[in-house]
Amino acid sequence: MHGGEPSVHFINSVLVTVVVALFVLWRYRLAILGGMMQGDSTALPLPAERPPARVAVGSGDLAAHEGAMRQRIAAAWLLTTAICGLPMAIATMVAGEMSTSPTYALALTCSYMIAALPMIAVSLAWPPRRIVTAFVAMMLGFAALCLSAGVIERSLLGRPLSWKILGLFPLFFDIAWNQLWMAGLFWLMSWPRRLRGVVPITFAAVLVFAAAPFAGSRLTAVLAATEVGTPWVYTLGLNGVFMLIALPVGWLAWLRLGKLAADYEAKHFSDAQLLARTWWLMLVVTIGFDILAGRERPTFALLLVIGEIVLFPLANHWVMHLLGLAKLATARPAPTLLLLRVFGYTARTERLFDRVASRWRLLGPVTMIAAPDVTARTIDPGDYLRWLTGRIDDLFVTTRPSLDRKLARLDLAPDPDGRFRITEFCCRDSTWQTTVVELMLRADAVIMDVRGISAARLGCEFELQQLAKRLPPQQLVLVVDETTGKERLKAVFGPALEQVRVIEIRRRRDADRVFDALVDAAGGAGAPSDASPVTKKDGAD
Template structure:
């Protein structure tokens, strides 16, 4: 049996390997995207062809369907999702508490008060789930967890009937959080790592586990090694032989790892899980795994019975699928922006678009500035398979084909996915015309806009000419050349555009943007 130290090494090695690979893959993905976007040749008569292409399945939802009532519904959907995530976390924590008391601590007679108290302590990842759902910064997440554990400290001290000191209780509570949060930060502190690493974690766990198991078997046979092993040591040396035995299983497992990746991508396409649910499941798995490791020395592999508590996540979502499902006829939001302003547009997505996803679909033209917010397992494994170029629109007649492949249905958590059009520099204008025809409302981030941003000027002209758009929300800041932007909008269309000053995207500004998106323009 593998000792607890070896199992801990597998976990840490897998997390570190996933984080390193995620950083490399994200950088290569960005480079590949830029190379493809700059490729292609300009099709003849691009704009006239674009105008002649029929938008696929354009929904006849009136503009009023995304009005003030929808903003209230969006708030209700947000509260409902947060309550569901809180309930799931509490169920997992209480089940973990019950299993730990039964199989780890060996409680002969269970007391409800003890199960509830330990469950309340184990429920601290609920704050992490809130942070993932609301796109909190890691600093805010850590602050929330600190506040939660401070409340637990007071509760434990108030309920304790034993001679426990404040220092001992604080130390025990800290031990519940320190290792799991360190591991979680390794695969989530950076946006780009968080976008890729959780999907690489299952393969890296499999690979590092095979390496450690092989070396463990080698160590057990070291007193009397096989002749062929000694031959390898004689030819290669001791350390190269150890490295060969550590990496050798990876070649054997390369095909199963490839199949595992394909299964993850296909399960995501089939809506078996969403990006949010997968992240929460990953962090809960790491937390339960780390908790079981601390008890492994005393009860062995039986400690991992705590992982059964994770079954509540798919079970509750399955039972509440209809309750979480948003009403039919979702509006579609088109997001346009000034490229190469990554931090600003990422903040906009965290504060506004993630809230919008509880109400309707989001479409945009793909770019590397939103890699950490829009990369999903389907994109990841298509790239790793070398098929990313197949997603790009190279000809006008491919526009409908690509848009027909968009996902317009809600995920199990009630949120809609973000659909992107992958375009060459020579075809993005064609796709833009179709996306505008498909949209109900447009959000355009013009912060940092200057006269040299010819792409944004073209987009403004298209929005001004499309009279079916009754709501176009434009964000600007102190460096935006607003006069130049307004020159692209003719006077009859100007009344359909709402300008919002957004030098800083805080919660107040996010609320103003959401209100403008949902509320009809007078």
């Protein structure tokens, strides 16, 4: 077997995954939009007025908790990649018949640990600038660590030190490039936020199904080389042999997809953990290809890939448990955030969603009304499977009993990585108003993006009126910009708007101010005494 053949199949699988993921998002968005337009003309009655249920938690506790979660999550991914990277480094050295240098093993392990960066960035919702800064810091830190290890190793062996030892510093960058360049390209293909929700499950299915042509070509070659098999090749033909393989492989791919969806629903892993497994698989397979093609050791490469695939989730589960992420998440009440917005502004809503909702998942669950503008951020393996099997209607609230069932099953528990989930409610025209009011009464903090509010946005006005009527104004945060109709906002919400935290967003970093205001709102802190319909603006960057 030539190493280039399976490598081509794997690369094709990655490329096909991106294309299929884009198609899935497009069709899923249309399915959600179509479902929203259906329903009876008679709307469900609104819930009776009752006091909202809130958890008791201080804003200072929430801020401290977020900081502790960030530190532990970053440590968890670094430790996971270190545990899995060390045996892969040793295997690489053995396969290449290299010298057993601890410094070189450390350099290889550190290069594999760079895979922790995208995992941390996704889990903690890092902005691009933070990612670049962390990448530079990791590269310099790991290079300095390898240099220090080289100095210690030579000293212990009694070898003289010279200025040439400084060559270990640039050597690490060379090692990291050689080990990661191909995997890095794969990571970049799956990095866009709109693809992250569907890439792991799509890749899992495509990778299995992509084995069909590869296995078919190998089976054809084996049959054609035998006296008994040659007639079968002529009888079935290449297409027949492919179908003979494709059907059972397709069935295995379907089983794999169902298993992933079931495990996700059972909270065996989070969306970030599933994406991390996909990225680690991409790295491991590229290392296996190098051993297969460059060292011509197919059995060794296969064992390495299988071993790492098995090791990574086990190590990650153990590390998450060791650091007590889920335990820390449940050590204090988890406030629920309700995210509301003016529909129809996809890019703008996604930016706010990425920064605010993703950060809130370190504190508690997030609820929202589903719409096409954020489907790429909320689709999960269960939703994927329902869409694929034509059961998209199962996601929608159609009657009062179906709403009660969905509210009773509201996911309020953390995942193994300590992050909470986002629960979206898909509603018909006749059910969304009742649903959003029920979510208001269950929320500890509410953010509403009212940028773009106008007389034509009747749904937005309904939500504002219900918020003013049913919730304390200190529990709300409204997001505006220079285009927001301030006077209309006052007219719709009423005089209590003076007590609401209203944040004007003029640049991306203002989303952090929105998050801080939400933490204060959930913690029960009163609005500033000088609160006004628009908060005091910061200077521009």
